[in-house]
Amino acid sequence: METLHIPSTFFPSTLITNALIFSAILGFLSYARRPAQLSYPPGPKGYWLLGLVKVPLIKPWLTYVEWGKKYGDVIHFTRFGRHYVVINSLEAANEILERQARLTSDRPTRSKLDQIADFRRILATVPYGDRWRASRKIFHQNFRAEASVEYRPIEVKHVHRFLDGIADSSEMPLKDRIAILSQIVMFDSVYGLEITTNKEGMSQHARDIIDLNDLLFLPGWDAFKAIPFLDLLPSWFPGGHIRAAHEMVGETFRAAAEGPWGQTMDAMKSDENHSSIMAKLVSENPENKSSEDIELIKNMGMQAVAAAADTTMSAICTFFLAMSLYPDIQLKAQQELDTVLGRGKTPTFDDRSSLPYIEAVYREVMRWHPALPVGLPHGSIEDIYYKNYYIPKGTTISANIWAMTHDESKFDKPDQFIPERHLNKKNDIHSILAFGFGRRVCAGKYMADDMTWLTIASTLATKNISSLPNKNVEDYFSNGGFCSTKSLDCKVTPRSEL
Numbered sequence: 001m002e003t004l005h006i007p008s009t010f011f012p013s014t015l016i017t018n019a020l021i022f023s024a025i026l027g028f029l030s031y032a033r034r035p036a037q038l039s040y041p042p043g044p045k046g047y048w049l050l051g052l053v054k055v056p057l058i059k060p061w062l063t064y065v066e067w068g069k070k071y072g073d074v075i076h077f078t079r080f081g082r083h084y085v086v087i088n089s090l091e092a093a094n095e096i097l098e099r100q101a102r103l104t105s106d107r108p109t110r111s112k113l114d115q116i117a118d119f120r121r122i123l124a125t126v127p128y129g130d131r132w133r134a135s136r137k138i139f140h141q142n143f144r145a146e147a148s149v150e151y152r153p154i155e156v157k158h159v160h161r162f163l164d165g166i167a168d169s170s171e172m173p174l175k176d177r178i179a180i181l182s183q184i185v186m187f188d189s190v191y192g193l194e195i196t197t198n199k200e201g202m203s204q205h206a207r208d209i210i211d212l213n214d215l216l217f218l219p220g221w222d223a224f225k226a227i228p229f230l231d232l233l234p235s236w237f238p239g240g241h242i243r244a245a246h247e248m249v250g251e252t253f254r255a256a257a258e259g260p261w262g263q264t265m266d267a268m269k270s271d272e273n274h275s276s277i278m279a280k281l282v283s284e285n286p287e288n289k290s291s292e293d294i295e296l297i298k299n300m301g302m303q304a305v306a307a308a309a310d311t312t313m314s315a316i317c318t319f320f321l322a323m324s325l326y327p328d329i330q331l332k333a334q335q336e337l338d339t340v341l342g343r344g345k346t347p348t349f350d351d352r353s354s355l356p357y358i359e360a361v362y363r364e365v366m367r368w369h370p371a372l373p374v375g376l377p378h379g380s381i382e383d384i385y386y387k388n389y390y391i392p393k394g395t396t397i398s399a400n401i402w403a404m405t406h407d408e409s410k411f412d413k414p415d416q417f418i419p420e421r422h423l424n425k426k427n428d429i430h431s432i433l434a435f436g437f438g439r440r441v442c443a444g445k446y447m448a449d450d451m452t453w454l455t456i457a458s459t460l461a462t463k464n465i466s467s468l469p470n471k472n473v474e475d476y477f478s479n480g481g482f483c484s485t486k487s488l489d490c491k492v493t494p495r496s497e498l
């Protein structure tokens, strides 16, 4: 499926003229609103008054690192009168997104078009408020650390199946197998359902959600939503496709929520042994469940699958790529497994604390190429201040996670994959920056952490991963907000064969 891509050439001249006039007015108003003695954080100014800064859409995290050298670790710009801030340092992220989390936990999804796309359905995109609190609560109940332990047997089952099939790349490319693994664990835990392909049906819906929103989370891309009346244009009118594209997003959410839910309800009727998160939730106090409760449950299921579809897949793909490019590290990790567990034994979660080098490989995967390099955008619900800078209410704030995990003052040779940097450190899940910040921090991070670690440890114990050409690492990765390897051409063979 195409991304929700709105090429600038598609805007007819009248629309562009209106947009520019509107942008000039908004730019002037937002400039005038700023307290006289305070300035916005530094950043590119764009066209005078219009404030229309040209933003990078291809691997933008790299451009923002370059901009940071000129403007500092907090960069501000405007587009169509909307304010954007990109944070390049952990210190600034802690100050703005953690310490001021009460004011910076919104999402920039309050426009008419966002309502048409029904972003309120999804925990990751619902604006901060009561609906977010209710969605986050049910997610937390089912995916907090203690709850996530319950899904470990399902993870072990599917990781072992994945390893059994993985050596045979003739039937299915490695990346597709990893995509299925990332989703099947979620489908099985949440719905008690299994999938055999990532190319059709409910699995494809989860993928579509990611593809449709690939650009949405990039700083500045969504500024066109500030243009008035875009949501009212009929589909036959130039620019009318924008509304249609947002309707399609909403329709995809609906299909992704309803399809597997319906199958689970059928399975519950025909199989008394059926077990899944959905089944557990609908069976608890059924007489007290409102239709709103049922909606929350359905949406949680859909969000869990969609969230894992790309991020967990991305982390596992990054692991395979790293092992292909760094065979010495692969060998060292295998030696630890052989020494601690004995050759050929597949690790369990109980072994995790005895395998510090495997832990370091996992943490380096999460640092070296985070799945969401510029995170998901936060929004400010009131004016806030950082140092002596003013950040107005309604600003979209993005954490450049990639910049933070490649900060040379913290990580020597940050572009290189060096697990040793994590040895003899406090390995706390909360210090993994790839999971984001503040009250919107990843709600599935315990399960993601378990899944990614288990796949890494089990693969290293039983398989050898062949080398890939040592070219520029970025060439292996895709460009958008959800960043993953483009493909994986390495060969995977059983260790017993050598």
Ligand code: HEM
Residues within 6 Å of the ligand: 123, 124, 125, 136, 139, 143, 303, 304, 305, 307, 308, 311, 312, 315, 370, 371, 372, 375, 376, 377, 378, 434, 435, 436, 437, 438, 439, 440, 441, 442, 443, 444, 445, 447, 448, 449, 452
């Ligand atoms: C390696 C895998 C994963 C990574 C790197 C990752 C990363 C992230 C990041 C960066 C955010 C945005 C945080 C912010 O706004 O500052 C996020 C949000 C979220 N993640 Fe994950 N994620 C992963 C896997 C998962 C999984 C498996 C689930 C579901 C079980 C999940 C559920 C969510 C949800 C629901 C949110 C939105 C939370 C909110 O807005 O309140 N994630 N994730």
